[in-house]
Amino acid sequence: EPEVTQTPSHQVTQMGQEVILRCVPISNHLYFYWYRQILGQKVEFLVSFYNNEISEKSEIFDDQFSVERPDGSNFTLKIRSTKLEDSAMYFCASTEDTAPTQYFGPGTRLTVL
């Protein structure tokens, strides 16, 4: 069964450093998303992406965040200058053209020291 994959599974970085989180969505899917989940809290929407541009972004997704689909398979989330409060699980999700339900990857745990 096809699935969303994410790398790395765990990223540790120093405050102020740039990180790039990578995702490979399901191959026939056209809509891509990033969410995050701070430990003990709910899963929160960050950004949606379709046709090589951002469809919607949340208040969390400020100028420090960016997304890119550099080729036909990868979808990346970049945080330019990480803060302590960016520590969370980051989930990539994708959906095909026929249903709004989204399929999630296993997540990248980001730890900012």
Place this chain on the structure above:
Amino acid sequence: QKEVEQDPGPLSVPEGAIVSLNCTYSNSAFQYFMWYRQYSRKGPELLMYTYSSGNKEDGRFTAQVDKSSKYISLFIRDSQPSDSATYLCATSRGNRDDKIIFGKGTRLHILP
């Protein structure tokens, strides 16, 4: 008012029991209602979804939506220890690029 509210539990039931999980939501614009299962430090796994009001059954799982009362339910029959996880209810307006709004999740423990 929070968009999706869900009792975080934990909820502990004996193996074989029927489990009832519930959520309420506030926005009448929501059209799709989903249940995700999440194991510790893993991604949410889509269990099932319904469109608008009504019931949907998939094996031991039944999802119910009552739009008049903005109430979402998930029933698990013949519960198994492997059902132990956090169950997230979620909604969206239904456009394909729409975000999903999640509840906080209910931790469920099935006791052998």
